[in-house]
Amino acid sequence: MSGEHMQIGEVATRTELSLRTIRHYEETGLVMPSARSQGGFRLYTEADVARLMVVRRMKPLGFTLDQMRELLDATDRLDSGEKPAPAERDVLLECVRRYEREAAEQVDRLRTQLARAEEFAATLRERLTRVPTR
Template sequence: MTTEQGPNMIMHIGELAEKSKMSLRTIRHYDEVGLLKPSGRSEGGFRLYTADDLDRLLLIRQIKALGFSLEDMADILHIIQTLQSDNAAADTPGTRVKLDGYLEQALERRTKLQDYLARGDEIIATLEALSR
């Protein structure tokens, strides 16, 4: 149930799950481990999420697709938040080194996924040729 539209919209967990194409269970788990805390709670205690929460969840989904651990995901989210903040002092050499490390890992993981996809395409082509 959306109570508002646009950047100020408020969603219950079901709508967040639908918009993100993620399960309620996963979203609840991300809340439990601190990756995605709801922006608020209804009078009945239901989790309430904003458009910013949806954006964060979609970012989590992108990071998860590369196989990063929950701990790495939290660290990557923190780095992104730090570098996107208006606080120039938060942009330290240590943060940049961590960012570079995660970028390198992400590139390596993407390459591995591309290799898997190419192998998948090969077997699909073989199966399709046999099915004719």
């Protein structure tokens, strides 16, 4: 599908984001459609979908829109055809590493929360099995 454009509805389906959310991310400058149709419809590419997926994955980990923007900017500059100067490249790589560490820490916190929630649910199930029936 490279080089082909998708309308916002298809992008919403593929990313599992609402149209409203995608439009909001456009308004905040996180993801811009690559083109517009003659009728003014937003048109997106695979690269746009990939950006939206980064945002979608960061959101439940508690990252802010500014943090999302910073990471996307860093990865854009690293992935662009222009090679950044070595010092700039090091700064960009450290930025990406920092977000990777923060994401891993948040995943660990979420695993702990999930384990506690599962323990709680199991405790309630066990308690219900001990209640005498009439």
